[in-house]
Amino acid sequence: MAEKRKFQAIKGTRDLLPPETELWSRVEQTAREVFGTFGFGEIRPPIFESTELFARAVGGETDIVSKEMYSFEDRDESSVSLRPEATASVCRAFIEHNMQALTQPVKLYYTGPMFRRERPQKGRYRQFYQIGAEVLEALQQGQGGAKDIPKDAAVDAEVIEMVMTFFVRLELQGVKVEINSIGCRECRPKYVKLLREELQKVKERLGADSQRRIDTNPLRVLDSKLESEQGIIAGLPRIDEHLCADCAKQYAEVKRQLGLRGVAYKENWRLVRGLDYYMRTTFEITAQGLGSQNAVCGGGRYDGLVELLGGPPTKGIGFAIGEDRLILSLQEARGGSAAQGRDVYVAWMGEKAQAIAIAAAQRLRSEGFRVELPPMEQKFGKALGQADKLGSRYALILGDDEMASGQWTLKTLADGTQAKYTEAGLLEFLKSRKGNSARV
Numbered sequence: 541m542a543e544k545r546k547f548q549a550i551k552g553t554r555d556l557l558p559p560e561t562e563l564w565s566r567v568e569q570t571a572r573e574v575f576g577t578f579g580f581g582e583i584r585p586p587i588f589e590s591t592e593l594f595a596r597a598v599g600g601e602t603d604i605v606s607k608e609m610y611s612f613e614d615r616d617e618s619s620v621s622l623r624p625e626a627t628a629s630v631c632r633a634f635i636e637h638n639m640q641a642l643t644q645p646v647k648l649y650y651t652g653p654m655f656r657r658e659r660p661q662k663g664r665y666r667q668f669y670q671i672g673a674e675v676l677e678a679l680q681q682g683q684g685g686a687k688d689i690p691k692d693a694a695v696d697a698e699v700i701e702m703v704m705t706f707f708v709r710l711e712l713q714g715v716k717v718e719i720n721s722i723g724c725r726e727c728r729p730k731y732v733k734l735l736r737e738e739l740q741k742v743k744e745r746l747g748a749d750s751q752r753r754i755d756t757n758p759l760r761v762l763d764s765k766l767e768s769e770q771g772i773i774a775g776l777p778r779i780d781e782h783l784c785a786d787c788a789k790q791y792a793e794v795k796r797q798l799g800l801r802g803v804a805y806k807e808n809w810r811l812v813r814g815l816d817y818y819m820r821t822t823f824e825i826t827a828q829g830l831g832s833q834n835a836v837c838g839g840g841r842y843d844g845l846v847e848l849l850g851g852p853p854t855k856g857i858g859f860a861i862g863e864d865r866l867i868l869s870l871q872e873a874r875g876g877s878a879a880q881g882r883d884v885y886v887a888w889m890g891e892k893a894q895a896i897a898i899a900a901a902q903r904l905r906s907e908g909f910r911v912e913l914p915p916m917e918q919k920f921g922k923a924l925g926q927a928d929k930l931g932s933r934y935a936l937i938l939g940d941d942e943m944a945s946g947q948w949t950l951k952t953l954a955d956g957t958q959a960k961y962t963e964a965g966l967l968e969f970l971k972s973r974k975g976n977s978a979r980v
């Protein structure tokens with residue numbers, strides 16, 4: 541006899557179930573609508589790609605690539621990985637489909653699962669979902685350099701404005717935007733050198749992780765959360781005091797542009813990102829109710845990434861929202877997820893009533909109402925109990941009396957009141973209660 545085995549979802553992965561999935565759909569639909577109004581189109585890249593793509597784009601030394609990727613050998617013995625993020629794929633697709641020939645900039649958004657072998661906790665999963673967007677602009681002849689600074693800054697600010705528009709639409713609570721500039725190829729290496737020297741001086745007082753990072757990635761020391769290191773970090777040189785003239789100008793212009801768009805923000809010179817491709821503008825957005833994993837969105841500018849992947853000189857800026865965290869925060873604010881509910885529960889008894897009930901359900905569903913039609917007849921008492929359990933707003937009662945008179949009974953479950961309607965009158969009444977969603 542086969543061994544009885546109880547299967548469970550793999551650690552760090554989970555099933556998303558109704559009624560919660562309804563909120564997921566609504567969030568994704570809202571993203572599509574809002575991003576559409578900013579001129580973005582959807583891209584759906586594959587879920588696995590060449591491991592080398594992520595190593596090159598995100599950085600071989602980053603935690604994401606060096607420790608957290610799910611990689612496996614394909615049949616041709618090449619190494620492929622489940623995507624830990626999607627910016628690399630979007631840039632690969634930009635090159636592969638020769639998108640530099642399109643009207644620039646190219647504005648794309650995506651939604652879907654990402655995979656990182658992190659230690660699972662609230663708001664941190666091994667399969668998680670992102671809603672992200674990227675703006676890519678291949679440089680035309682004579683473009684680039686200092687004269688593009690105001691334009692780039694306006695694009696950065698508009699991208700942040702778009703995320704905020706989306707969050708406002710969702711009524712996400714306690715949203716805070718933090719921004720920084722991490723400089724460019726000119727000024728960052730000089731700052732990193734200085735930072736490394738200063739970190740060497742205080743090395744003995746740092747924890748093991750930070751000590752290691754002095755060599756591998758000193759910028760990451762800045763976002764250490766270790767209590768004992770906070771005082772030391774506060775005394776380190778700040779990047780905003782070591783930006784080159786162009787980066788300083790760009791950063792100032794981003795702040796001015798955010799002001800023009802009514803986006804409130806806080807500067808945080810310690811905001812460095814966990815991916816290597818960024819330059820200049822970086823940002824993170826936090827929301828309430830999330831505990832330590834409170835970043836719902838991260839992003840920044842990545843000019844040069846497309847070129848690094850073998851494409852033409854191209855500018856880039858984008859972000860990704862952690863959808864799992866966004867949903868958690870929305871649920872936290874509204875106190876758990878609401879029951880899915882039905883608009884109308886059709887309680888019927890008798891063969892004749894069944895045919896009428898089926899037709900009524902068809903009609904109501906075609907009007908967008910959520911209808912529960914029990915497959916078997918039930919005593920009305922039981923039917924009403926069932927309607928209540930399902931969170932129905934109304935019960936439509938179709939029994940002998942209704943069949944004889946052609947007057948249907950509609951019971952409002954919240955207060956128990958009843959009223960009689962003809963079929964046409966019923967539809968008219970329900971439609972008048974419909975509001976702006978499909979729910980009555």
Ligand code: HAM
Nearest residue numbers: 625627664665668835836837838839840858859860862
């Ligand atoms: P990231 O900061 O690595 O950036 O991820 C963006 C967001 O994804 C985070 O702020 C967080 O909300 C969510 N997230 C990340 N890891 C997890 C996890 N293990 N569990 C749940 N949520 C998670 C990027 O991925 C960049 N590609 C963003 C970007 C696009 N930059 C430019 N364009």
